[in-house]
Amino acid sequence: MQQTMDRASASATPPATVTASTPTLSSGYQKVAAAPGTRLYFVNLRDGQTVSNPVKLVFGLSGMGVAPAGVEKAGTGHHHLLIDVAAWDANAPLPVSDQVRHFGMGQTETTLQLAPGTHTLQLVLGDQNHIPHHPVVASERITVTVK
Template sequence: MKLHRLLAVTLLAPLLATARTPAPPDAEVYFITPTDGATVTSPVTVRFGLKGMGVAPAGIQNDATGHHHLLVDTDLPALDRPVPTDDHHRHFGAGQTETTLTLDPGTHTLQLLLGDFAHIPHEPPVMSPKITITVE
């Protein structure tokens, strides 16, 4: 009997580890600045907005909270795993609500994705529409 429990726990552990944190259905993350279609100069100040939830640092598990991830020139990552960490997936795990980006001249896309205490997007995902900016 103990062996069966151990086997069950071993098989279920990966599923439990990636369980998604619930988000209120009216939660919304959005860009305060820049706006979609804006022409800007580098460095670019990006300010994040959030409605219906609160901001909490990574590692802190509170209901209806999360922290920001900024996606730069990329598509959404897998929504059932932690957001990757690289130049295209910027983490703000200390609870920051703005950043300054140095971007090359040209067209760039930005998107916000809220992550829970473990950097996993909520269920349903709390994400902004993707915006496009032009850097002169």
């Protein structure tokens, strides 16, 4: 199921690895619950901003913590950065590509070289297996112009 995710925050069930209300995927994997009121955002960028290379991005997260990929710890996840991605599958592991950057060591910032022009950026919090939480915790999709 392809979904366009561009919510600035998500309300959710209490933090837990698995709850009765978290959906089970066709693979048998039960999605990890997100904490209520969790919010994911860009600390230093805003929609419509013009930036220069290198572009520094600082990731903000409130309501949950950050843990490296592969670490199963309730109330945590790790960041994924979507660059020029309009739609993605919220029920599958986020793929690794130039457009979907994984920060599986628990990083909370990065510096990128982006081609001049307009780009969309969005953060998605993934569980220990790179699968978005339930409900999805994603930042607003912002547009920046690189000069």
